[in-house]
Structures are given as structure tokens and as C-alpha cells.
Amino acid sequence: MTLRTFKERVIQTGSFELIGIAFVSPVYAYLTGASMVHGFAMIAMLSIVIMIWCPIFNTIFDLIERGKTARLACKRPQSVRVLHATLHEVSAVIITCPLLMVVGGHSLGSALALNVGLTLTYTVYTYLFHIIYDRVRPIKPSLEKNEAGQSEHLTGEAAVA
Incomplete structure (x- = not known):
């Protein structure tokens, strides 16, 4: 079975975060009454934390x-995509809420409210991004040697021995 390479994870995560920053920074600045510079800085800081967490997650x-399934991520059914996006965002709230409080100067209630808004926005975004990413940059199964030393092309449907 083939997973995305480290290089591919960096491309995936970087693309995800850059598009997210460009979309969310102005919204954050508007909703909090912050300057665009502060909005960009806060969202960029949150994104750096998430960029470290995202490839690990x-x-x-x-x-x-x-x-559990011997399936490639690019062959993931919709129900598992929803679970993936939801778990990703729940873990992001746990990691970023303290940062919003300490660096952003928000109260616990405000940080949680902002996180709920960010979570809802990013859950939809995560779901759509990964569908598009998997279509644009699908995982290429690797060639692996069988017992006779011959190369075999593995697919997402191959059974794990």
C-alpha cells in the first residue's frame, strides 16, 4: 500500500493553508474589528500551528x-471524508483555542466562538479541498517486488498480506 510521500504532504499542507489564510484573514479582521495586518498575522500564526499538526494528523x-480497510486515501468514501474533516477540526480547536486567548487577547468565550466559526468554515473547506486535491494529485501506487522478485503494481484495492 502506498501513502503520500513527505514531499507530497508538504505540498498538500502548504496549499491547504495558503488558500485558507487568503480566504479567512479578511473575515477574521472584519468580525473582530482588527486591522487587516492583525487579522493576517493571527490567522497565519494559527495556520503555522495547524501546518505542523496537519501532516501528523x-x-x-x-x-x-x-x-482497517487496505484502502488508499484517494479512494476514501464520502462518509469517511466527513469523519476525517470533522476529527481534523476538533483537534484544531483543542490546539488553537489557547493561542487565540493568549496572543489574540480573546476571552475564553470569544476564543471558543471564533473557533466554532473557524471550525465550521474549515470543516467545509477541508472536505472540499481534499476531494479536489485527491483528483488533481492522486496517489500513485508504487511498484513492489513479489516473492519471485517480479514487480507488481499495487492498487488501493490490493489486499495487505
Whole structure:
């Protein structure tokens, strides 16, 4: 079975975060009454934290999914995509809420409210982004040697021995 390479995870995560920052920064600034510079800085800071967490989360999720189903992430059914996006955002709230409070100067209630808004926005965005990303940059199954030393082309449907 093939997983995304480290390089591919960097491309995936970087693309996800850059598009997200461009979309969310102005909305954050508007809703909080902050300047665009502060809005961009806050969302960029949150994104850096998430960029560190995202490849770790996605790799763990993919390994668990592969272990249970022997399926490639790009062959993921819609119900698992919804679970993936939801778990990603729940973990993001846990990680970023303290940052919103300490650096952003928000109260616990305000930080949670902002996180709920960010979570709802990013849950939909995560779902759509990964569908598009998997279509634009699908995982290419690797060639692996069989017992006779011949190369075999593995697919997402191949059974794990």
C-alpha cells in the first residue's frame, strides 16, 4: 500500500493553508474589528500551528484507515471524508483555542466562538479541498517486488498480506 510521500504532504499542507489564510484573514479582521495586518498575522500564526499538526494528523488517520480497510486515501468514501474533516477540526480547536486567548487577547468565550466559526468554515473547506486535491494529485501506487522478485503494481484495492 502506498501513502503520500513527505514531499507530497508538504505540498498538500502548504496549499491547504495558503488558500485558507487568503480566504479567512479578511473575515477574521472584519468580525473582530482588527486591522487587516492583525487579522493576517493571527490567522497565519494559527495556520503555522495547524501546518505542523496537519501532516501528523493526516498520516495517523491514513495509517489507521489503511490498517482497517487496505484502502488508499484517494479512494476514501464520502462518509469517511466527513469523519476525517470533522476529527481534523476538533483537534484544531483543542490546539488553537489557547493561542487565540493568549496572543489574540480573546476571552475564553470569544476564543471558543471564533473557533466554532473557524471550525465550521474549515470543516467545509477541508472536505472540499481534499476531494479536489485527491483528483488533481492522486496517489500513485508504487511498484513492489513479489516473492519471485517480479514487480507488481499495487492498487488501493490490493489486499495487505
